[in-house]
Amino acid sequence: xxxxxxxxxxxxxxxxxxxxxxxxxxxxxxxxxxxxxxxxxxxxxxxxxxxxxxxxxxxxxxxxxxxxxxxxxxxxxxxxxxxxxxxxxxxxxxxxxxxxxxxxxxxxxxxxxxxxxxxxxxxxxxxxxxxxxxxxxxxxxxxxxxxxxxxxxxxxxxxxxxxxxxxxxxxxxxxxxxxxxxxxxxxxxxxxxxxxxxxxxxxxxxxxxxxxxxxxxxxxxxxxxxxxxxxxxxxxxxxxxxxxxxxxxxxxxxxxxxxxxxxxxxxxxxxxxxxxxxxxxxxxxxxxxxxxxxxxxxxxxxxxxxxxxxxxxxxxxxxxxxxxxxxxxxxxxxxxxxxxxxxxxxxxxxxxxxxxxxxxxxxxxxxxxxxxxxxxxxxxxxxxxxxxxxxxxxxx
Amino acid sequence: xxxxxxxxxxxxxxxxxxxxxxxxxxxxxxxxxxxxxxxxxxxxxxxxxxxxxxxxxxxxxxxxxxxxxxxxxxxxxxxxxxxxxxxxxxxxxxxxxxxxxxxxxxxxxxxxxxxxxxxxxxxxxxxxxxxxxxxxxxxxxxxxxxxxxxxxxxxxxxxxxxxxxxxxxxxxxxxxxxxxxxxxxxxxxxxxxxxxxxxxxxxxxxxxxxxxxxxxxxxxxxxxxxxxxxxxxxxxxxxxxxxxxxxxxxxxxxxxxxxxxxxxxxxxxxxxxxxxxxxxxxxxxxxxxxxxxxxxxxx
Numbered sequence: 001x002x003x004x005x006x007x008x009x010x011x012x013x014x015x016x017x018x019x020x021x022x023x024x025x026x027x028x029x030x031x032x033x034x035x036x037x038x039x040x041x042x043x044x045x046x047x048x049x050x051x052x053x054x055x056x057x058x059x060x061x062x063x064x065x066x067x068x069x070x071x072x073x074x075x076x077x078x079x080x081x082x083x084x085x086x087x088x089x090x091x092x093x094x095x096x097x098x099x100x101x102x103x104x105x106x107x108x109x110x111x112x113x114x115x116x117x118x119x120x121x122x123x124x125x126x127x128x129x130x131x132x133x134x135x136x137x138x139x140x141x142x143x144x145x146x147x148x149x150x151x152x153x154x155x156x157x158x159x160x161x162x163x164x165x166x167x168x169x170x171x172x173x174x175x176x177x178x179x180x181x182x183x184x185x186x187x188x189x190x191x192x193x194x195x196x197x198x199x200x201x202x203x204x205x206x207x208x209x210x211x212x213x214x215x216x217x218x219x220x221x222x223x224x225x226x227x228x229x230x231x232x233x234x235x236x237x238x239x240x241x242x243x244x245x246x247x248x249x250x251x252x253x254x255x256x257x258x259x260x261x262x263x264x265x266x267x268x269x270x271x272x273x274x275x276x277x278x279x280x281x282x283x284x285x286x287x288x289x290x291x292x293x294x295x296x297x298x299x300x301x302x303x304x305x306x307x308x309x310x311x312x313x314x315x316x317x318x319x320x321x322x323x324x325x326x327x328x329x330x331x332x333x334x335x336x337x338x339x340x341x342x343x344x345x346x347x348x349x350x351x352x353x354x355x356x357x358x359x360x361x362x363x364x365x366x367x368x369x370x371x372x373x374x375x376x377x378x379x380x381x382x383x384x385x386x387x388x389x390x391x392x393x394x395x396x
Numbered sequence: 397x398x399x400x401x402x403x404x405x406x407x408x409x410x411x412x413x414x415x416x417x418x419x420x421x422x423x424x425x426x427x428x429x430x431x432x433x434x435x436x437x438x439x440x441x442x443x444x445x446x447x448x449x450x451x452x453x454x455x456x457x458x459x460x461x462x463x464x465x466x467x468x469x470x471x472x473x474x475x476x477x478x479x480x481x482x483x484x485x486x487x488x489x490x491x492x493x494x495x496x497x498x499x500x501x502x503x504x505x506x507x508x509x510x511x512x513x514x515x516x517x518x519x520x521x522x523x524x525x526x527x528x529x530x531x532x533x534x535x536x537x538x539x540x541x542x543x544x545x546x547x548x549x550x551x552x553x554x555x556x557x558x559x560x561x562x563x564x565x566x567x568x569x570x571x572x573x574x575x576x577x578x579x580x581x582x583x584x585x586x587x588x589x590x591x592x593x594x595x596x597x598x599x600x601x602x603x604x605x606x607x608x609x610x611x612x613x614x615x616x617x618x619x620x621x622x623x624x625x626x627x628x629x630x631x632x633x634x635x636x637x638x639x640x641x642x643x644x645x646x647x648x649x650x651x652x653x654x655x656x657x658x659x660x661x662x663x664x665x666x667x668x669x670x671x672x673x674x675x676x677x678x679x680x681x682x683x684x685x686x687x688x689x690x691x692x693x694x695x
Contacts, residue, residue: 070659070660071655071659074659096662181554183640184640184642238531238550238551238554239551239554240531240532240551241526241530244532244533248532365660365661365662366656366657366660366661368660369640369656369660372642373640373641373642373643373644373645374644376554376642376643376644377468377556377642377643377644377646378644379554379643380554380555380556380643381555381556381644384644387644388644391454391644
């Protein structure tokens with residue numbers, strides 16, 4: 001009996017000693033959740049690493065796409081749990097679920113004038129703060145490819161169609177334009193660019209605010225006169241998984257590729273990149289990646305400290321140096337960017353109205369998925385235009 | 397009496413944990429889902445309105461396009477097509493492979509290879525399907541290109557006419573292992589003496605197959621049919637990973653539609669209505685299976 005008691009005591013005391021001893025030296029740990037993997041993740045990690053060194057904490061990074069988070073978070077929040085302390089997510093989703101988010105006014109207010117993108121407010125509090133900016137400036141090309149075949153970036157619509165014809169005539173080219181695919185956002189980005197370039201930024205804004213219908217003749221004409229003829233003529237490739245499309249386009253199977261500025265971090269030689277917007281584009285779609293802190297974080301104060309660092313001049317200067325994204329502070333010097341990103345900043349700065357928010361992110365909800373899905377259909381069946389527009393309107 | 401009560405108490409204590417877990421994780425959510433399907437987002441009783449909304453929406457049935465125009469035809473039609481093609485093919489292939497690979501050298505290895513499809517998580521299966529039918533990296537478009545079949549040498553999952561069929565074919569590849577394994581196990585239970593008696597009577601291979609093998613495998617086939625039907629009715633992961641129900645809803649299925657209602661529209665009441673419809677379908681299959689099993693036991 002005595003032996004058994006001693007054994008039980010040992011079993012209880014030894015792990016306690018070990019646990020207590022371990023805890024004394026254990027660093028605080030934060031978990032950051034973001035959608036970036038591969039090169040995009042590598043560009044983000046230095047910011048977290050800098051915070052780790054500065055504050056002597058451990059910051060873990062976990063990859064979750066917003067699509068996946070949208071099914072994970074409701075159940076977690078319902079149980080007052082959170083998979084992460086600082087989370088990047090669709091802002092419309094967080095604004096609809098703002099009751100689960102921490103108020104970030106105290107880290108936003110002191111420096112708000114330094115930001116080029118607004119915070120997101122809901123329920124009378126700041127629920128999300130911007131981190132980096134993505135812009136979808138237009139069609140990317142390899143300068144070496146254009147030089148080799150005597151091609152030039154177009155300045156008019158006719159020059160654009162002429163360019164596509166010339167690219168299509170080059171041996172080994174499968175289609176002039178590579179179409180990225182995935183859940184569907186690359187195609188919606190292309191479509192939004194056409195809407196802005198041909199219909200103007202106002203038309204885009206009216207579609208977002210739902211003050212013009214998708215079936216309106218003004219909208220339909222852009223599809224009928226500009227997008228559908230290119231699709232029917234085979235100017236666009238079939239939708240290809242977008243990271244695979246980068247490889248194929250870079251390898252010379254396609255001439256140009258519509259993508260956001262993060263592409264500069266995905267190619268072998270960013271200095272070989274060139275980009276042009278559709279002739280007439282007075283703005284480009286752009287938007288910020290936003291972070292929030294769930295109120296179920298076990299260390300809200302430290303999480304706030306991390307987020308404050310991430311959006312500080314120091315944190316965003318580190319991020320700017322990595323390239324692939326534009327930062328949301330106006331006090332970060334352009335010289336911090338790698339060359340390709342500096343060139344992009346120039347293209348964007350020439351626009352009358354620089355960036356306007358991404359349509360599907362702004363409207364959000366199931367319409368976002370519908371938009372992506374219907375455009376995927378249009379891309380392979382241009383004849384279904386009226387059906388697509390009708391469903392897009394009905395889904396709003 | 398006291399002894400009897402004690403025995404009941406002991407028995408109850410063994411069953412209690414399982415009952416409690418089932419009550420919390422299965423019964424409660426199921427009842428809650430059922431109730432939720434009769435209410436709107438504000439908690440008002442709406443009767444069958446959510447069901448009518450679901451069943452009259454073109455996401456579920458688009459009869460204006462069926463069958464003369466191509467897809468999308470709606471998730472219910474897609475689920476039906478899935479069952480009509482996938483069920484007979486997987487069951488038949490399972491029986492045929494089980495018989496062909498029975499008692500032959502290397503048969504177990506080939507069965508193991510076919511069964512691999514079942515070992516792979518279905519979400520990975522969906523990714524594999526996407527690549528199998530991809531224009532740039534897939535074997536199927538390559539084969540079609542080699543055979544000179546135009547119109548099928550593109551990415552199957554990107555076109556509405558081929559998206560659903562590519563998922564069904566991929567699913568056959570993944571699910572046939574289940575049917576094969578079950579039937580192979582069933583074959584081993586058929587007494588050899590029956591075949592020997594048939595040999596003496598001069599029965600050929602086909603007669604033995606149709607008059608001995610098929611009838612003797614009937615209980616196993618019933619289970620395979622029921623399990624396959626349940627799998628087909630609630631098919632989700634393959635579609636989610638390969639096409640997300642697109643393009644244009646051409647490969648949408650009921651369970652994915654439910655997911656989108658719940659987690660994209662944040663409309664849990666309509667999603668509950670879809671879940672209830674799915675449950676009703678699965679109940680039919682389950683009742684049929686249970687009745688079949690009980691009949692078998694009576695015999």
